[in-house]
Amino acid sequence: MKINKERLWDRIQMLGEIGQSTNGGITRLAFSKEDRKATDLVIGWMREAGLEVWTDPVGNVFGRREGTVKGPVVLTGSHLDTVRNGGKFDGAAGVLSALEVIQTLNDYNIETILPIEIVIFVNEEGSRYAGGLMGSMAIAGLLPESILDEKDNEGIPLSTALKEFGGMPNQIHAAKRPGSDFAAFYELHIEQSQTLEKEDKSAGIVLGIAGPYQMKVIIYGRSGHAGAVAMNLRNDPMVAAGIIIQEVEKVAKETAPTTRGTVGYVKAFPGGHNVIPEKVELTIDIRDINEETRERVVSRIQKTITKICDERGLKSETIVTQNTPPVPVNKETIEKMKQIANEEKIPFTTVTSGAAHDAMIMGKLCPIGMVFIRSINGLSHCPEEFSTREDLADGTQILLHLIKDTANPPIIE
Ligand SMILES: [Zn+2]
Incomplete structure (x- = not known):
């Protein structure tokens, strides 16, 4: 079973056109018109892939593929907002690789026991409204109401921006979901550092997120x-x-x-x-x-x-x-990912995440796993941010098997 790397790459390029300036940098600040447009484009692809799509009160988008039983979901995804003048891969790679996993399962007619959901977390970067990790914080029930009064540089309160985006600022508490909803959360992300490049590996298996x-x-x-x-x-x-x-x-x-x-x-x-x-x-x-x-x-x-x-x-x-306490990845998940990478003949090494990600917050609710892909010259948050088609494909291949196997847990009699 192989993911379709051309389809994934084409989508990275199409998404990267939204919010792009003449120097190639991308600005898709949280809750902006560009953020809305990017989110709508991906929602369209999610529907094409047969997912049931909905938006929660803080603006997180979910797309669900049913399993053969009602049970906790295997959640995967990342964010679509960017910093000012950022790149095409930070966040987008995690959302689109998640979508590619779903489409590959569809292509091969593979059913899973547990349902799978894709999530697009809102305001991960915190570039327009301070804080960041807002979508995952809301899911974990950790988002303070006071955040709604935050203003951007133009004086627009977050509550107004969220409403325009389609959220429901007076109901943000309802975005909370219990940990029992989730079997696991997995996120693919660019490395944003140079360990993989120095070791000439396409993928990094994350041992933990440093708090x-x-x-x-x-x-x-x-x-x-x-x-x-x-x-x-x-x-x-x-x-x-x-x-x-x-x-x-x-x-x-x-x-x-x-x-x-x-x-x-x-x-x-x-x-x-x-x-x-x-x-x-x-x-x-x-x-x-x-x-x-x-x-x-x-x-x-x-x-x-x-x-x-x-x-x-x-x-x-x-x-x-x-x-903020560090979030370790459990040993079973790490071993599983290593096994997949070996079977798939993907050159990998283990790394740690120094930067915060939504996975860090999701770690409060369920077991997490992260796959990093090589960042050329370690660059991120800039127009030069780049990962190759092959590295993106390799990381997504690991994500595919990790999700498929988690969604098909061994049946214990
Ligand atoms: Zn990111």
Whole structure:
């Protein structure tokens, strides 16, 4: 059984024309006219494939292929919204590969025991309205009502945009579905990094999605004149910040290949070129697919901050701004995917997902699995974002068998 890679590729190209600018970049912000047009195009294809299609109150679109029994569904899909001036593959690859799986099952007249549903999650990127992952958050019942008051750059509230898109802002809570609705959720996505390219593999089997732990560190020192205050009489918080930044890199490198540590923001107060700062703020973002590992890194960095500040006569304060647990993929799913890739002779390796995806939220409801496909030069969120027809086909082939096998569970007497 082989997916039809030309059909899949043609659809990627057709979808990629919606929201395309002259430089080839694609802008399909959540709930925009372009987002609507793209969603409608895919809905048309879903209906052609015989799916029963409906939209939930937050605008998530579902397409269902019945199984031979009533039971939990095997859910698969991704998003169609993009960042400003993004590419053709982020999100779209996951939705269209899901559709290709359904059509392949149709082509081969294969029935499944469990039903299969495709989902198009709304506002995954959060480029127009902050946050992102809105569709999956609503399904998991985690979307706060207050999000409806968010405004875009033009002052349009999310509630208005959602209504125009066809959603029902006063009923977003009704988008919630219980975990028992789902046997599993699977998402194909572009890698957005270069591991697969460096190892010359077309597909990546995702071991887990790293949850971000983010903190804001404020270091208090003593302000003074850059020329007048002698070097040995200073309590300079900026120098401490510099050492902490190096330490974050060092600890992350030393801990595990899956660990990431980033300082993405530093601000000095008052912030003059001839003034020793009295205060410095920085953010630290720590990620790993293993929560214990992540905790170890956080506590090591925290100890370093205290030590450096003590040595330099500084005070510090740490505020945890985000603590999203990592979502591991269970061993059976990983083994299953490896087995499929081997049988299908698809060159693969295991990877971790550093970026958040809807699968991370769906992991709160049911077992998840993710297949990555190679991103050329690791580029994404830009017009140059590209994956080849063959890599897309290879990833979809894994998704096909994973979905088919999950939807045909062994019957236990
Ligand atoms: Zn994406």
